[in-house]
Amino acid sequence: xxxxxxxLVAHAPDxxxxxxxxxxxxxxxxxxxxVLADELGFDGFGVGERHERPFLSSxxxxxxxxxxxxxxxxxxxxxxxTLSLLDPVRAYxxxxxxDQLSGGRLDLIIGKGNGTAQRELFQVTxxxxxxxxxxxxxxxxxxxxxxxxxxxxxxxxxxxxxxxWPKPFQQxxxxxxxxxxxxASVDLAARYGDPLFSANVTHPVEPYAELVRYYRERWAxxxxxxxxxxxxxGTAGFHAARTSQEAVAAYRPVYxxxxxxxxxxxxxxVFTTLEDFVARSxxxxxxxxxxxxxxxxxxxxxxxxxxxxxxDAGGLGDARHRASLELFQSEIAPxxxxxxxxxxxxxxxxxxxxxxxxx
Numbered sequence: 001x002x003x004x005x006x007x008l009v010a011h012a013p014d015x016x017x018x019x020x021x022x023x024x025x026x027x028x029x030x031x032x033x034x035v036l037a038d039e040l041g042f043d044g045f046g047v048g049e050r051h052e053r054p055f056l057s058s059x060x061x062x063x064x065x066x067x068x069x070x071x072x073x074x075x076x077x078x079x080x081x082t083l084s085l086l087d088p089v090r091a092y093x094x095x096x097x098x099d100q101l102s103g104g105r106l107d108l109i110i111g112k113g114n115g116t117a118q119r120e121l122f123q124v125t126x127x128x129x130x131x132x133x134x135x136x137x138x139x140x141x142x143x144x145x146x147x148x149x150x151x152x153x154x155x156x157x158x159x160x161x162x163x164x165w166p167k168p169f170q171q172x173x174x175x176x177x178x179x180x181x182x183x184a185s186v187d188l189a190a191r192y193g194d195p196l197f198s199a200n201v202t203h204p205v206e207p208y209a210e211l212v213r214y215y216r217e218r219w220a221x222x223x224x225x226x227x228x229x230x231x232x233x234g235t236a237g238f239h240a241a242r243t244s245q246e247a248v249a250a251y252r253p254v255y256x257x258x259x260x261x262x263x264x265x266x267x268x269x270v271f272t273t274l275e276d277f278v279a280r281s282x283x284x285x286x287x288x289x290x291x292x293x294x295x296x297x298x299x300x301x302x303x304x305x306x307x308x309x310x311x312d313a314g315g316l317g318d319a320r321h322r323a324s325l326e327l328f329q330s331e332i333a334p335x336x337x338x339x340x341x342x343x344x345x346x347x348x349x350x351x352x353x354x355x356x357x358x359x
Contacts, residue, residue: 001340005037005311006079008048009057015257015315033311038071040329046077051118061094068102075105080178082113083136084129085122092143096168104169104349111178130184144172190218195230204280209301230343232306237283240327244286254315288331305343
């Protein structure tokens with residue numbers, strides 16, 4: 001099993017202290033967390049994309065490029081790239097450049113995105129966002145793979161024998177399809193034989209498991225080898241401690257602060273008590289053995305081989321969060337790596353073919 005640390009770069013008051021960091025401090029925190037994840041042995045670090053409050057993640061290729069310069073091994077994920085909002089040609093240029101700068105460490109997770117404010121910002125409607133996502137992805141595929149592209153897309157100007165540079169370091173860059181509640185992204189992933197990344201954070205596991213089952217059915221329908229299907233999954237929260245009592249006590253003010261924040265914005269949490277959140281959500285809060293057992297239960301439902309944890313301290317405090325991540329890597333990850341298989345493709349960069357010599 002592979003493990004990612006992911007941030008959406010939310011910019012909100014600390015759920016426990018109420019302190020709001022400056023934008024500059026928040027970005028420095030994200031970069032520091034990525035460097036820490038690299039040092040601790042995480043397999044990937046992801047940065048989300050949002051174009052509305054309270055997020056600062058409007059430019060993941062810039063943030064990931066900075067992280068690439070400060071790390072050497074960890075893979076760089078988008079979580080997600082909102083293709084429904086972007087010109088796919090311009091997005092391709094940004095991410096191909098990032099892949100070159102990082103030495104082939106990029107993985108894209110694409111999705112339509114969500115949120116009314118960002119749709120209005122980019123003049124995208126709820127009716128056309130799925131079509132935009134599909135069109136953008138299909139053009140992306142061609143740009144990764146073809147030297148010259150001729151196309152007449154619906155949502156951007158046509159291309160005629162267009163050359164788009166640079167080409168990525170990897171041939172091609174791996175693309176995951178982010179899935180939360182809709183079958184549209186699942187269908188697209190299965191059609192093209194791409195891995196699926198289940199959000200798995202807002203609700204109990206059942207609706208996510210249903211979408212993953214549908215993905216595997218459509219995967220087989222399109223003639224792909226069932227053994228090659230790959231699924232990643234998120235977690236709603238994370239804190240590991242030596243005992244469950246210690247973990248729950250440390251996380252309680254974090255949960256209470258988050259629940260208050262949601263209700264202040266007119267949202268009712270799905271899990272209304274911390275005990276319910278720990279029991280029925282995908283959150284991993286407890287002792288190492290409890291977390292190992294819960295990941296196995298979710299693996300039985302999802303069959304996932306990649307798991308993400310929250311990169312941000314989120315009210316726990318930097319020292320406690322770091323200790324929790326260290327405990328994960330020393331006592332939890334080794335067991336899960338042995339007991340749950342890796343995804344069925346190389347994790348290290350696929351090197352490009354050498355350019356033939358002119359002599």
